[in-house]
Amino acid sequence: MISLAKDIERVVASLRAGRLKVRVPRSSDLFRWKPRSFFHPYPELFIQTGGATDFDCPSESFRLRTWEVCVMPTGVPHAEKPIDLKTPFGTIVFMRARDGFFLHRGLGAPDGTIHGAQAEHLVSSRGRSAFRYLEEMSASVAEKHRSGFRHSLLEVFLVTILGELHRPSGGIASRSPLIAEAEKLARTLLGNPELAVAGIASTLGCSADYLSRRFHEERGMTLGAWITRERLEMARDLLSEPRHSVAEIGWMCGFSSPSYFIRVFRQQTGFTPRAWREAANS
Known part of the structure; x- marks a missing residue:
């Protein structure tokens, strides 16, 4: 190729x-x-x-x-x-x-x-x-x-x-075809609240348990945890700019409601999204 x-x-x-x-x-x-x-x-x-x-x-x-x-x-x-x-x-x-x-x-x-x-x-x-x-x-x-x-x-x-x-170090983190495709699908659907491991596994033609096990072996975390991490990283990045409200950012990052977004964000960071934004921009 x-x-x-x-x-x-x-x-x-x-x-x-x-x-x-x-x-x-x-x-x-x-x-x-x-x-x-x-x-x-x-x-x-x-x-x-x-x-x-x-x-x-x-x-x-x-x-x-x-x-x-x-x-x-x-x-x-x-x-x-x-x-x-x-x-x-x-x-x-x-x-x-x-x-x-x-x-x-x-x-x-x-x-x-x-x-x-x-x-x-x-x-x-x-x-x-x-x-x-x-x-x-x-x-x-x-x-x-x-x-x-x-x-x-x-x-x-x-x-x-x-x-x-072309960097000598390559800068490239290669994955097996299955995990690379799982990450691609997840990234494409991060903003969809209905994104689930079972749906990704079904698209890839394998069981959710098999995909989760393979993902954990290669990435050191479950696919569900990886999805949450990617969503929160995206949210933190968007919170650093004033263009969108907290509720809009939660929706864009795939959280089904503002309250759910705030709860997960606080569990993972110790801050509410609003407090994170204020600290980042202070």
Whole structure:
């Protein structure tokens, strides 16, 4: 399989040559769960490496074709349908992890879903700043400057990723295919209050007990505990900025009610979310 770095380098070359098509859907119906759709508290980047993806967003639907790029803004609900064309469906998805970057290569499955074939967790202190470049790509900019503005931000993001991939230490924490796919599914659904180990196991074709045991062997904690940790790390990050209320952050991070969010947050940190925010910003 072609390395992730090779595919990213191809996109950078196309970008610098002025040939790359970049799609940025309009922000609409933010952070609302819809059937077969997902949203995330950070932007995502999709590189189409084969076939196409039919995206369905609240404000528009479009087809992302081979070697085109889509930046999905924060909070935009979107459904994805894999399409085989002259080449089989293939995509690379870039997501923000609490400690860096999470990249996975997606392939089409016979049942019409997308499954991960290659995943990399890049541990890096540059993750937070890098995803701000993607965040800025949905900013309002005069039409005559928009393309250059977006392409410049995208190039900085991709070059940052390449730098992390080429670091001598690698910066990569590899997982077995099963655990990598479990993490990918969990990250995709962190904002869904109905996310459960049993559902992830069913999607992966194994029992919840087997998945939990394998996850604990590799990660040193149960999958349920890992999900809670990731949600709370996401919440702490969002609390450091004033854009969202405590209730909104709890909802975005997959907690079914504000009271449940506050209770779990206090159990794990010793602070209420509001007290954490005040201390972080003092």
